[in-house]
Amino acid sequence: MKVLGLDTSTMTSGIAVVDGDRVLAEARHDASGRKADLLVAIDDCCKRAGVGPKDLDAVAVGAGPGSFTGLRIGMATAKGIAFATGKPLWAVSSLAALAFDASQDPIAIKRTWGIPGGAFIAALDARRGEVYAGCYHADETTNGWTLIGEERVLAPRDLATWVDQVTGKLYGDWNGLYLSYAGDALAAHPAELGTLGGLWLDAKTPSGVSVARLALSGARVDVLVGGGPTYIRPSEAEVMYPDGVPGALRRRDP
Numbered sequence: 001m002k003v004l005g006l007d008t009s010t011m012t013s014g015i016a017v018v019d020g021d022r023v024l025a026e027a028r029h030d031a032s033g034r035k036a037d038l039l040v041a042i043d044d045c046c047k048r049a050g051v052g053p054k055d056l057d058a059v060a061v062g063a064g065p066g067s068f069t070g071l072r073i074g075m076a077t078a079k080g081i082a083f084a085t086g087k088p089l090w091a092v093s094s095l096a097a098l099a100f101d102a103s104q105d106p107i108a109i110k111r112t113w114g115i116p117g118g119a120f121i122a123a124l125d126a127r128r129g130e131v132y133a134g135c136y137h138a139d140e141t142t143n144g145w146t147l148i149g150e151e152r153v154l155a156p157r158d159l160a161t162w163v164d165q166v167t168g169k170l171y172g173d174w175n176g177l178y179l180s181y182a183g184d185a186l187a188a189h190p191a192e193l194g195t196l197g198g199l200w201l202d203a204k205t206p207s208g209v210s211v212a213r214l215a216l217s218g219a220r221v222d223v224l225v226g227g228g229p230t231y232i233r234p235s236e237a238e239v240m241y242p243d244g245v246p247g248a249l250r251r252r253d254p
Helices: 035-049 068-085 094-103 106-110 156-178 208-217 236-240
Strands: 002-007 012-019 022-030 058-062 089-092 119-127 130-139 144-154 179-182
Touching: 002 035, 002 068, 002 208, 012 035, 012 208, 022 035, 022 208, 035 068, 058 068, 058 208, 068 089, 089 094, 089 208, 094 119, 094 130, 094 144, 094 179, 094 208, 119 156, 130 156, 144 156, 156 179
Parallel strands: 002 058, 058 089, 119 179
Antiparallel strands: 002 012, 012 022, 119 130, 130 144
8 A cells, every 4th residue: 555654743854655564765855945845855755656646545644743834734735635636644643653763763672672562752842942742652562552641742851750650650660771762852952851761762853654654554543534733732823812813903992
């Protein structure tokens, strides 16, 4: 089954075309450019995969959390492709995709001496002095990929406490051994996150490959039925203008 995977939740978009377990083509795209540049990058990835839009069986998109603008662009682009080709559109968690990327790192597998299982914490810089975080438990004995607790937005200094709360019951005194982190939050907040127990892996942003593979595994929502971007927190505009009216436009009584 050929799936186009797309994630635009960060400043580095992930794009890929997969066919079952095979990665036909993969690319990273600088999301600071125009929306049209993203379409060019997607088209180039499909050409390298030898797949035309009508050859796709589905489109999968990272639903966030992440950049509000990026998520809207990614969702709109994915919808356009799905509508144009008449193919299903699936949404997956961008944090789950990042955690899945981390779970495929050979270092993460080797450090537990091949024992099935482990917790993977995806942590992305959310700006405003916060991070988006999600914790996933991989259990190879049941082929499971389970969200532990809920995806959160929190201050970097609170991440360690939150991780202990959601993973402590799983591993007890062995907690540090089984924890692996991934994401760009470390680079954004090195003082607060550099001393966390566990290992930071190389994955920094969600890949299109993991978006597609998670969707194929069934960890997805049908966007055309009711899925959409996951923001977790209100936008800056919603915080500044809770009633939806900027101060400069607010009616003033004489």
